[in-house]
Amino acid sequence: MPKITREDIQIITKHSNWPENSVAKALKNHVYTGKKAWHRFISLFLLVLGVSFTVLGIIFFFAYNWDKLHKFIKIGILEGLVIIGVLGVLVAQRKPLIQRIILTATTMLVGVLYAVFGQVYQTGANAYDFFLGWTLFVTVWAIVSNFPPLWVIYIALVNITVVLYAEQVANDWSEMYVFALLFTINVLFLVLFLWLPKFLPLKVSPVWFTNVLALTAIAFSTIGIIKGIGRGQDVFFNVLLIMTPVVYGLGIWYGLVMKRGFYLAIVPFSIIIIISAFLLNESDDAGMLLTIGVFIVTAVTFLIRFLNQIQKKWAS
Incomplete structure (x- = not known):
């Protein structure tokens, strides 16, 4: 049975003669947070806070006592902590x-x-070797645990590894190729986490996690297109221009079908930024700046109005 929300109760109350005491009881049972939920939240919050401060304390311990510790003690302490973990x-x-x-x-x-x-x-190794080794080491952990915060760290490591590899090793990679590759990687991660639970016995990913992935993918496409405007012909810039509308269209479709306002907000916002960058590339005089300002205000106003209307439609 789907979870009863505050909006459901408000709609029923508006179109019925539901007694106030029954409404209050329904809100208490299905909407308001109880003592057990608060206790669980505070316990987890303190646990996460304690673990985070412990990790930061270990990092600062090594930073402060670096010259005073023997190399075997440095490595031994960390290896011991990993084993304890x-x-x-x-x-x-x-x-x-x-x-x-x-x-x-x-x-x-x-x-x-x-x-x-x-x-x-x-060792003289490139920085990307460090992040690549880190990524490979924790790959199995990320897959087995299927824990969204750990996946966030893992995907961040993948992105950093690609960027550093492009900067330090693959000098023949164009900037547009890197942005197209990063955009593709993050879109694939997003698609996997959205669709795999439909076919495999996996827990559905939380909304905040898929929103972070979508925002990351759109950030790479937006920045890549902005950087590519006015830089001449680049085959991978054209590839990015082809991929972006397709993915954006699918994002709008998914947002409408699944009633996810986040996708209906970030995709148009990215388009507004890209169009503004294109206009600014054409001219940067006062008239064009005024035009861009008017365009942004008008577009954002219509976007907010559209989102409000569709939220009301979904609520009813």
């Missing part, structure tokens, strides 16, 4: 959420371990 995951088998939080913290410690190892032995 893995053992903590195995011990907390009856508490899956705590398992995943510990695993996420251990993932961050793996990155610190790689950084310390590189500083101690001065």
Whole structure:
């Protein structure tokens, strides 16, 4: 049975003679947060806060005492902490959420371990090697845990690895190719997390997580197109120009079908930015700046009005 929302209760109250005491009881049972929910939220919040401060404390400990510690102590402490984290995951088998939080913290410690190892032995490797190794090491953890915060870290590592590889190794990659590649990678991640739960026995990803992926993908396409405007012919700029409308169209379709206002907001907002950048590339005199300002105000006004109308339509 779908969860009863505040809007559902308001609609029923408006079109019926539902008694006030029954309405209050329904709100208390289905809408208002109870003591158990608050207790769970505070417990998880303090746990996450404690784990985060612990990881940051370890990082600052090494930064402050770097010259005073022997190299074997530096690496040994971090290896021991990673092992303790893995053992903590195995011990907390009856508490899956705590398992995943510990695993996420251990993932961050793996990155610190790689950084310390590189500083101690001065391997001379490129920065992308560090992030690539970190990414490969935690790949299995991300897949097995299927924990959205850990996936955010993992996808960020993938993006950083691609950017650093393009800067330090693949010097023949054009900037437009990198943006098109990053756009494709993040769109694929978004599609996987949206559609895999429909075909596999996987937990549906939270809305905030898929929104972050969508925002990241659109950011790469928007920045890539803006940078490509006025730079001459680039085959991958044309590829990005072809891919972007297709993905944006699918995003609008998905937003309408699934009633996700976020997609109906970020796609038009990206288009507004791209059109403004194109107009600014044509001319930067006072008249054009005034035109761009009027266009932005008008477009944003119509967008807000459209979103308000469609939200009211969905609510009714």
